[in-house]
Amino acid sequence: MSATTATAQAVRLGPVSGRLRWRSVLVPLTTGVVLVLVSALSLGRGDFPIGVGDVLRTLVGLGDPSQAFVLLELRAPRIVVGALVGTALGLAGALFQTFARNPLASPDVLGITQGASVGAVAAIVLAGGGGPAGALLGGLGVPVAALAGALLAGSLLLALTWRSGIDGYRLVLVGIALWSAAAALTDWLLTRADITDAAAAYVWITGSLNARTWDHALPLLGTLAVVLPLALATSRVLGVLQFGDDTARGLGVRLPLAQTVVVLLAVVAVAVAVAASGPVTFVALVVPQIAVRLTGGSRPPLLASALLGAVLVVGADLAARTALPQALPVGILTAVLGAPYLLWLLVRGRRRTT
Amino acid sequence: MTVPVVAPASPARRMPVRTRRLLGLGLLVVLAVVAALASIAVGTRSIGLGDVWRALADPSLATDDAVIVRGLRIPRTVLGLLVGTALGIAGALMQGHTRNPLGDPGLLGVTAGASLAVVLAISLLGVGTPAGYVWFALAGALAGTVLVYAIGSAGPGGATPLTLALAGAALSALLYALVRALLVGDAQTLDSFRFWVVGSLAGRGADVAWQVAPFIAVGIALAVANTPALNLLSLGEDVARGLGQRIWPARAVGLFAVTLLCGAATAACGPIAFVGLVAPHVVRAFTGPDHRWLIPCAGLLGAVLLLTADVLGRVAARPGELQAGIVLALIGAPFFIALVRRRRTVGL
16 A cells, blocks of 8 residues: 555545545455455355355245254354454454553453453363352353453453553553463462363363354344444544543543543453453454554554454354364464464564554 | 653652662562572471571581472572572563563563473473473573564564564464464373463472573673663663664663573473563662663562562462462462552653
8 A cells, every 4th residue: 555545635525524544444344345255155164065055045044944054053153253252352452452552452461351261260170179169150151250250350450450540551560460360360270170171171261162152142242232333432532542641631531431431341342252252362462453554543443453353253263164174262273363464564564653 | 651650759758769779679688588598498397497507507417307408498499589580680671672561571482482392392202390391491482582583673674672572472372372272182281281381489409490590690691781771772762872872782682681581480480470570560669760770679579579479389288389470470469459559650
């Protein structure tokens, strides 16, 4: 892309005028198209390949029942969960990185996904060991335990950072402390567990889309339907927050409210995503960085990050199911696909700032 | 990161900077000595300081206490001092060079490279003891950082702190993905790996301390030599260049020191993230941004933290032990959060 496409253009439509940057429109559009294509491809591929024509027929309700079962009950939920998880993680990563003005500030580093891991590993490990805590956690089930862990970590992050407002720097420092405590708890639970439980827990903390059903997708869909529009609505405020707290206050932003809303939205998005799929690492860290390099703005774009996250997770899942001899959890593939891409962008990139 | 938060000068803290630094340094030295003595005396079998002294003064003494002190406790304490110092200094260097409060020394691919090498050693070669992991972990750590440097400096802008940090994060994620791919289907390897990855001083003899000591010594020397340059660099690269500082050699020396220190520490004890992250933030509260004070103080605090955690781990779960890495994070995290909240942390 040349420099002319990266700069903003003034657009005037009758009484309405605004700035329009073509790349920040083109990138989400292209990404959306890619997402649809990858999802369609993913629907047809697998142990039981189904042609494009049959896929389309089944989607409009004309296919035969066995194909309908495979497509609508086995593959579609998995793809939808993957896309939603990717959306949530990409969005949350962009929110955190913009808010903390730090490209390394992702929910993985700030302890939220680790909190979910503690909940899930405790549910897996302690349920086998008996005792009241084990019975309680086992009864809740792994997804609910993970959700509780993530929300607990998120509220701790918010509460402990709060001092008449949320300072991005303090958020990051409190976050790494929470991360290291939660990581230590997870590791400790793993060393205490029976090795079969530990192996099962290890698969969970890698992040997997195996055997996901519509029951996993619906809560995620409902939450994102609320969180995504709200997050996009904060986009303007986020842009102002970038100039620093004093400038933002001077420009009339109600700082504590705006900060709380941004962090809360990010925490909720991460928590529901992690409860559905386990901590699919790296999406929240890498996707906003890829998105900002594609759109060429001054900060990670929210919508493009969300869509790119969805593409990365769905694509990784497709690769995990079809390209590899042994089916690996999707959390491994997101890193294997995403990391080289970010590295390549770094090697040829022109950008030197966040 | 540029959030310079200057703490308001309250009357209690109007003490001259030099006095404050000397007091802090003195306190850290005392704490390190106390922690080392406790580490020798406390354990499953408590040994009085008198017996410790007799065991040290008379090498021919062969009582049970003397054998334990000389054969187990002293090597473990020395290793704790070495590794803790290395991690604290590596953390201060890393945060100074990346100017990022999340600048964990493992970020340069050290921890991820070491983890992958250890997993390969366990699963392919059947290595199963901490002493056996040392060389594999060290080689993996060095290979990981070389890759991060190569990629981080390949871009048109050369190696900036940001590209290095991002390259490190991306490459670490890639290497961890390989680690997980190897572990997901292999419960036997996971069974050994899960005890390495928590980070512990237990079960490492004097031989491990001797193996890593030269690397740590060279790393500390390079770090100390790097401090004046680091002070200039923290004024911003342009100012530093204007003052006659050559940027790239200074960065290379500093990051090489991080690699040696953190690689050796990880090889000896497994990954212990907390020390390197936290020690510099804590001491920066009284040393200020001057790296000539920050680096030795962070090293001392690192040693204090690791030894204290190790001693607590021995006492907490008698007759078993809690690994130092776990104690450190679980007890250290609340303290650190309290510190972050109480005084306004000094920005980088």
